[in-house]
Amino acid sequence: MKIGVFDSGAGGLSVVKSLLAHRYFDEIIYYGDTARVPYGPKDKNTIIRYALEALEFFNNFDIDLLITACNTVSAYALPDMNAQSRYPVLGVIDPGVMALENRHLDKDDSILIIATRATVNSGQYQNALKKLGYTHVTALQTGLLVPMVEEGIFEGEILTSTFKYYFHNIPTPKAIILGCTHFPLIASALQNYFDGKPILIHSGEAIVEYLHTRYHLTEQEQETELKIFASDNVAGLRAIADKWL
Numbered sequence: 001m002k003i004g005v006f007d008s009g010a011g012g013l014s015v016v017k018s019l020l021a022h023r024y025f026d027e028i029i030y031y032g033d034t035a036r037v038p039y040g041p042k043d044k045n046t047i048i049r050y051a052l053e054a055l056e057f058f059n060n061f062d063i064d065l066l067i068t069a070c071n072t073v074s075a076y077a078l079p080d081m082n083a084q085s086r087y088p089v090l091g092v093i094d095p096g097v098m099a100l101e102n103r104h105l106d107k108d109d110s111i112l113i114i115a116t117r118a119t120v121n122s123g124q125y126q127n128a129l130k131k132l133g134y135t136h137v138t139a140l141q142t143g144l145l146v147p148m149v150e151e152g153i154f155e156g157e158i159l160t161s162t163f164k165y166y167f168h169n170i171p172t173p174k175a176i177i178l179g180c181t182h183f184p185l186i187a188s189a190l191q192n193y194f195d196g197k198p199i200l201i202h203s204g205e206a207i208v209e210y211l212h213t214r215y216h217l218t219e220q221e222q223e224t225e226l227k228i229f230a231s232d233n234v235a236g237l238r239a240i241a242d243k244w245l
Contacts, residue, residue, distance in 0.1 A: 001024070001025045001026060001064045001065065002025065002026055002027040002028075002029070002061070002062065002063050002064055003019075003025050003027075003028055003029070003063055003064060003065045003066065003067060004028075004029045004030075004031065004058040004061065004063045004065070004066040004067070005019070005028055005029070005030045005031070005066075005067045005069050006030075006031050006032075006033075006051075006054045006058070006066060006067070006068050006069060006070065006073070007030075007031075007032050007033070007068075007069040007070045007181055008032070008033050008036065008037045008038055008039040008040075008050075008070045008072065008073070009032050009033065009034050009037030009038065009146075009150055009182070009237075010032055010034070010037075010149070010150055010182070010237055010240045010241075010244075011069070011070070011146070011149060011150075011180060011181035011182030011183075011185070012030065012032065012069030012070065012181045013030070013032075013181075013240065013241055013244050013245060014069075014181050014182070014183075014184040014185060014202070014203065014204050014244070015067065015069040015092070015181055015203055015204040015207055016028060016030055016069075016204075016226065016241075016245065017204060017244065017245050018202070018204030018205055018207065018208045019204070019207070019208065019224065020223075020224050020226065020245065021208075022208050022217075022219055023219045023220045023221075023222070023223060023224055024208075024211060024212075024217040024218075024219065024220070024224075025224050026220070026222075026224065026225065027224065027225045027226075027227070028224055028225070028226045028227070029058065029061050029063060029227050029229070030226065030227065030228045030229065030241075031054060031057055031058065031229045031230070031231075032228075032229075032230045032231070032237050033050060033054060033230075033231045034230045034231055034232045034233055034234075034236070034237055035230075035231040035232035036050060036231065037146070037150060038116065038143065038146045038147065038150075039070060039072040039073065039116070039118065040072050040115075040116025040117050040118050040119065040143045040146060040180070041116070041117055041118070041143060042072075042118065044076050044118070047072055047073060047076045047077055047118060048076055048077045048080050050073075051068070051073045051076075051077035051080065051081055052077070052080060052081065052084060055081055055084060055085055055089075057229070059086075063087055064087055065087055065088050065089075065090065066081075066085065066087060066088070066089045066090070067089075067090050067091075067092070067207060068081065068089060068090065068091045068092065069092060069181045069203065069207075070092075070181065071091075071092055071093060071115055071116070071119045071179050071180050071181065071203070072115075072116050072118045072119050072180075073091070074091025074092050074093045074119075074124075075091075075093060075118065075119045075122035075124045076118065076122060078091045090207070090210075092181065092203040092206065092207055093124050093125060093128070093179075094128070094210070095203070095206040095207045095209065095210035096125070096177055096179070096201055096203055096206045097125065097128045097129060097132070098206065098209065098210055098213070099201050099202075099205065099206035099209055099210075100129070100175060100177060100201050101132060102209065103175065103199055103201075105134075105174060105175060105199075107132075107133045107134055107135055108134075108135050108136055109134075109136065109173075109174035109175065110136045110138070110171065110173040110174050110175075111129060111134055111136065111137045111138070111173060111174065111175050111176075111177065112138050112139075112140065112170065112173040112175070112176045112177070112198070113125045113126065113137065113138065113139040113140065113176075113177045113179050114140050114142045114145075114166075114176060114177070114178065114179055114180070114183060115139065115140075115141065115142065115177075115179030115180050116141065116142075116143045116146065116179075116180055117141045117143055119179050119180065120139045120140065120141045120179075123139075125137075125139060125177060125179060126139050138170070138173070139179075140166060140167075140170070142166050142180075142183075144162055144165075144166075145159075145162060145180070145182065145183060145186065146180060146182050148162065148186075149182040149183070149185050149186060150182070152240070152243075153186075154185055154186050154188075154189065155186070155188070155189045159186060159189055160189070160193065163189070163190065163193045167193070167194075172194050172195070172197050172198065173194075173198050174198060174199065175198055175199040175200070175201060176190070176194075176198045176199070176200050176201065177201045178190075178200060178201060178202055178203060181203050181204070184200075184202045184203065184204060185244065187200050187202065226241075226245075228241055
């Protein structure tokens with residue numbers, strides 16, 4: 001199988017890393033819309049338009065499946081993308097919710113969702129968790145973390161200060177859903193901030209669980225080939241991939 005992975009920038013490489021580790025696919029085509037990152041502050045119609053333009057890019061490749069690694073696109077554009085696509089388009093929100101449910105938490109455990117403004121405002125995570133009976137769900141916009149990750153800031157004083165800005169009134173949760181694919185890159189720093197206590201739900205690991213459950217995929221012997229494309233500065237994105245992957 002050949003699949004595509006789409007993200008607003010470099011963050012989706014965290015999903016690619018999990019997919020590469022499990023060798024489910026022969027080839028991965030990655031496209032980062034680096035010219036227009038971040039998507040989180042943009043309005044719904046703009047997000048949908050960008051997503052459909054990305055779909056046109058992937059129509060140049062004979063892929064079997066497209067994973068929208070961007071939570072913001074997953075929140076707003078999946079129906080439109082699937083309506084215009086000749087292959088299935090999967091988001092990361094449903095897999096993230098499934099991964100949390102698989103951790104067998106108590107329904108009254110505190111769950112923190114950190115994501116972009118658009119993802120939080122969509123209510124997708126909150127509504128899905130409430131339907132499953134979770135009663136203590138907090139969703140927090142943490143959009144400043146996205147450009148920090150794009151700049152390669154994964155630890156240090158600036159990041160810790162940003163955590164304090166966002167989380168100073170937040171009691172340590174039982175679990176944190178990393179509702180943006182950029183955030184697994186700062187997962188270690190985030191866990192340290194909360195003294196290593198929360199369970200972290202990572203979009204990459206969640207999509208791997210979801211693919212295994214839904215499509216019954218098994219690991220192959222040969223390594224997956226990865227091809228990387230971008231709407232701007234593809235050399236920069238490939239350099240980030242060399243470092244992260």
